[in-house]
Structures are given as C-alpha cells and as structure tokens.
Amino acid sequence: MATHTTHRAHTTDTTHAPRTPRATRARTVFFDEIGGPEVLTLREVALDEPGPGEVRVRVDAVGLNRAEALFRSGDYYYPATLPGSRLGYEASGVVESVGAGVTAFAPGDPVLTGPGIEMSAQGVYAERVVLPVDSVLPRPAPLDAVTGAALWLAYSSAYGGLVEVGGLRAGDHVVINAASSGVGVAAIQTAARIGAFPVAVTRTAAKRQRLLDLGAARVIVSDEEDVPKEVRRLTDGRGAELVFDAVGGPGLPELATAATTGGTVVTYGWLGGGTMRMPLNWPLTVHGYNNVEMTSTAEGRRRVNAFLASGVQDGSLRPVVGEVLHGLERIGDAHRLLESNAHVGKVVVTVEHGDG
Structure with a gap:
C-alpha cells in the first residue's frame, strides 16, 4: 500500500x-x-x-x-x-x-x-x-x-459501453485497457458474466495476478508486450471482436489494430489527451461512449439497474x-x-x- x-x-x-x-x-x-x-x-x-x-x-x-x-x-x-x-x-x-x-x-x-x-x-x-x-x-x-x-458509475459504464453500444456477446474477446481502474474492473466482470473473454491491459506486471483473480481471461502488460500482436496471438490471428478504450488520444489507432476485421472500438475516456487520427479505410466501427446517453432515460436506467442488481445478487458483479x-x-x-x-x-x- x-x-x-x-x-x-x-x-x-x-x-x-x-x-x-x-x-x-x-x-x-x-x-x-x-x-x-x-x-x-x-x-x-x-x-x-x-x-x-x-x-x-x-x-x-x-x-x-x-x-x-x-x-x-x-x-x-x-x-x-x-x-x-x-x-x-x-x-x-x-x-x-x-x-x-x-x-x-x-x-x-x-x-x-x-x-x-x-x-x-x-x-x-x-x-x-x-x-x-x-x-x-x-x-x-x-x-x-x-x-x-x-x-453504479463504473458498472453502468461497463454495461452500457460493452453490451448496449459495443454489442458484446458470449464467446467474443474484448480488450480492456486501464484494466485496474474502477471501470476496467467492472468491464472484466461484466464481460465474464455474459460469457465473453476479457483481455485486460495494464502497464506493469505488478497488477497481473490481481487482474487474473478478478476474472480476466488473459493479462497483457503493455510496458513489456506489444498489445495488438499479443491479442492476435491469443485469438489465433483473428483479433478481438471489441476494444473497450479508456485512453483515446494518439495511441488509439495502434490499439485499434488489436480488433478483428469488422470489429468494434468503444472509447469512453480521454486519458491520453491530444488528437486521434483515424485512418479513413479502417474496417472497423468506432463509437464514442457517454454514460449520460445510456442513463438519461427511464428505459436506459431500468436496463442498467436490472443488470447491476441481478449481478450483485448472484455474485458475478463484485x-x-x-x-x-x-x-x-x-x-x-x-x-x-x-x-x-x-x-x-x-x-x-x-x-x-x-x-x-
């Protein structure tokens, strides 16, 4: 500590x-x-x-x-x-x-x-x-x-970004950067709950075992490993169906190459600062996610709250x-x-x- x-x-x-x-x-x-x-x-x-x-x-x-x-x-x-x-x-x-x-x-x-x-x-x-x-x-x-x-905020963001916007399904691989953050941990558990494979990205090896204990299927240490290359190795060359990005900024185009052809990138944060330059010929769908859009309606809140309450009750969301x-x-x-x-x-x- x-x-x-x-x-x-x-x-x-x-x-x-x-x-x-x-x-x-x-x-x-x-x-x-x-x-x-x-x-x-x-x-x-x-x-x-x-x-x-x-x-x-x-x-x-x-x-x-x-x-x-x-x-x-x-x-x-x-x-x-x-x-x-x-x-x-x-x-x-x-x-x-x-x-x-x-x-x-x-x-x-x-x-x-x-x-x-x-x-x-x-x-x-x-x-x-x-x-x-x-x-x-x-x-x-x-x-x-x-x-x-x-x-509430971490898990509603994870549910809204992964499921409602990202369309994550059972069997999909999802790359989660800033994985040790509140939203990152929530995304790991949310992905695991619906039967997807959460691939957690963290900067240092010190957090590897903790993220595995929290439900990550794999952990990639970005200071030591090439994230897109490692994701493709883990997915037999396909890439991940979804990239859930907390950083944005100039590093997003490289991270997005971890996605499969026709995959999806959902970026919900801007910790990286700076300008993102998106290639015009990307075979990807890129969404910006704002949790306000998900939770500003009674119907959106109803779905979020039902997912969170049931996950807490069955112990899959901790x-x-x-x-x-x-x-x-x-x-x-x-x-x-x-x-x-x-x-x-x-x-x-x-x-x-x-x-x-």
Whole structure:
C-alpha cells in the first residue's frame, strides 16, 4: 500500500457562528479555481428541504471517478462553473426525507446516486445532498455503504459501453485497457458474466495476478508486450471482436489494430489527451461512449439497474474497493491517490457524521 502525505482540505471557521439543526446543514466540497487536489475546500452550507420530486440523502461514502479529477483540472468534456463548483457523481447513503410526489423512496432507505447529476450544482462530495429522484436508485441489499459507492458509475459504464453500444456477446474477446481502474474492473466482470473473454491491459506486471483473480481471461502488460500482436496471438490471428478504450488520444489507432476485421472500438475516456487520427479505410466501427446517453432515460436506467442488481445478487458483479480514506477532510489525499494509479479498483472516502 502506498504511503501518502496528508493534506487536509480547508474548512470555514464556524466556531462562533449560529448553527441551525445539523440535519439541515452539510459540509460540502467545493473548488473556486481549476487546479490540482489542493484547490479542494470544505464549506458548511444550508440545505433546503426536498421539493416536489426531490430526495434528501445522508451521504455515508463517496466513490471517486477519474471524471472528477478531470473536471477539477479543467480537462472534462464540460467545464466547471467557477467560483464555487461542487464535485462528485457517486455517493452511497440513506434517505433522510422526500419531497411531494416521491413514492419510490422513504426515509431510511439505503440508496446510491449517479444518474443525471451536473457536478457544478449537484456534486455529491458532501455530508448531505438534495437531488432529483431520478438521480437516486436503491442500493442492492448485499452491499454496505462503502462497497455501494464503488458500484453504479463504473458498472453502468461497463454495461452500457460493452453490451448496449459495443454489442458484446458470449464467446467474443474484448480488450480492456486501464484494466485496474474502477471501470476496467467492472468491464472484466461484466464481460465474464455474459460469457465473453476479457483481455485486460495494464502497464506493469505488478497488477497481473490481481487482474487474473478478478476474472480476466488473459493479462497483457503493455510496458513489456506489444498489445495488438499479443491479442492476435491469443485469438489465433483473428483479433478481438471489441476494444473497450479508456485512453483515446494518439495511441488509439495502434490499439485499434488489436480488433478483428469488422470489429468494434468503444472509447469512453480521454486519458491520453491530444488528437486521434483515424485512418479513413479502417474496417472497423468506432463509437464514442457517454454514460449520460445510456442513463438519461427511464428505459436506459431500468436496463442498467436490472443488470447491476441481478449481478450483485448472484455474485458475478463484485465491486472492488482499492483503498478507503476516512473523512471528507481526506478528499485531497483521495484525489492524489486516484491520480497515482497505484490502486486496483475504486478509491472511496467515508463521511463521518457527528450526529451518529
């Protein structure tokens, strides 16, 4: 386990300020400028009661995603509204109260957040959040708060990208790069669940055995092996039916040569930066995947949630938590860990409530 220097987020001094009841206030993570983890701060804000169609959730844990680090650093596909942007898509907690017209949830229900959140205004790095009911879903019963915070975004992205867009089928080979990330692990398990062969790509050999233990059929170490050449060796020269790409950028054309003629490339991330130059004569289908498109409709959410709930119940989908940090004060440390790529699975931060 890596050793990390603690950098506590700044907190407003409320020692002498009048306080309203704890249930209507929440420490919340904000940032006022683009930058590294050091720009993250904690502030206490007042919460309104949920209005019609809204739910108030006591957050017990937040799951970090690479998207949030990109958002904080100004590299995400939509910009933060500054100053005073919030942050975070994914939280696990308990319903505290519901607004008029909400019948799907009641106080005390364990829930997750994720669909349809706009981070600047609705980011869930907080003690409590008020969200539209469509941005909240039941937490599958076998999962506790910490494990629940590692489920929704990673596994919905894997299901949507692999199955709904990529058309992955039993017997197919799928190449998964950034395989030790939250989405990468989810993609390995999702592919295995439907009977496909997940070929995990990781940069160093240190993560090979862990990825095999998590369900990868093969692991290719990109710092030591030629990925397209190795994929073709594993598939008797055919190539993979699907490439599931988290990196994009200038390296995508070479990675895509691991696909079979007539195969599919689904790219869902842009960690590589830069411009992708696509050959005009590629015998491939290339899709850009945005999880919002999959989860913005009631029908899309229904299919995603059914797949996730059934997979958790039968044990084939097992959210992996790489490291847990305790307290929102550790959010800067959590972002540093996320960007170090030293972990396998999800980085989770627990939220500690003084009111028990």
